[in-house]
Amino acid sequence: MGKPVSSSKGLLKCATASNNNGNTIDTADCRNFYFYPGDKNIRIVSTIEFPALILDTDSLKLVNSISWFKSYREKDSSTSKRRFKMDNNNIKQYFKTLFHAEGTEDTGYKDEYYTNTVTKWLFDSFNVIVDVSTYFKRGKQDEFSVLAIYIVKKQP
Numbered sequence: 001m002g003k004p005v006s007s008s009k010g011l012l013k014c015a016t017a018s019n020n021n022g023n024t025i026d027t028a029d030c031r032n033f034y035f036y037p038g039d040k041n042i043r044i045v046s047t048i049e050f051p052a053l054i055l056d057t058d059s060l061k062l063v064n065s066i067s068w069f070k071s072y073r074e075k076d077s078s079t080s081k082r083r084f085k086m087d088n089n090n091i092k093q094y095f096k097t098l099f100h101a102e103g104t105e106d107t108g109y110k111d112e113y114y115t116n117t118v119t120k121w122l123f124d125s126f127n128v129i130v131d132v133s134t135y136f137k138r139g140k141q142d143e144f145s146v147l148a149i150y151i152v153k154k155q156p
Contacts, residue, residue, distance in 0.1 A: 001126065001153045005061045011036050015054055031057050043068065045149060046094035048087050065152040073144035084145045088132050091149065092119055095128060103130070113138050127152045 005012065014030040035053045037043070043050045050068035058064045072084040096102055099121050108116030113136050121128040131148040135141070 001063050001066065001151070003063055005033060005055065005057050005063060008035065008055075012055070033057070046090050048090060048147075050149075063153075064155075065150055067151075068149040070147045071144055072147070073142060081145070084134075084147065087147055088130075091130055091147065095119075095121055095130065099128070103128075108133075112136065123154075125154055127154065 012033040012035060015032040015034045033055045035042075035055050037053070043053050045068055048070065050070045052067075052069040054067045054069070055063050056065040056067065070087070072080045072087075092103065101121060103119040103121045105117060105119045108118050108131075110116070114133065115136075116131065116133045118132075119130045127150075129148075129150040129152065131150065132145070133148075134145040135143065137143045
């Protein structure tokens with residue numbers, strides 16, 4: 001974090017909706033980037049491989065946060081739910097052990113279509129956030145869950 005995004009130029013693809021082609025990182029409106037490292041281990045946290053790793057930049061194109069995302073949507077929803085619960089517990093235990101602290105859990109938002117819980121570890125120069133969301137069946141949309149990890153640089 002804090003490095004210019006140009007230092008990873010060959011490993012990035014623009015994730016901004018207005019620049020879907022992802023061919024350049026120099027465009028002014030691109031602030032979020034999919035990161036495709038040669039080493040897949042960078043996408044693994046604890047024992048969980050995340051398919052998406054995103055870098056977010058500030059106005060100077062310096063990386064100010066790193067995010068991992070994994071969604072759980074399968075035809076067999078019981079298997080998906082079990083895997084989601086296991087991975088969620090695994091990630092929280094991993095950070096608890098790594099930081100020697102429980103983390104602060106907050107219930108985010110909850111209604112009939114969506115629930116969200118956030119667990120945070122706050123430090124002097126950065127925060128680690130585990131965001132757990134479940135979207136319930138609504139119309140043709142099947143139920144699915146998302147496990148996200150954010151490492152965010154604290155602003156001075």
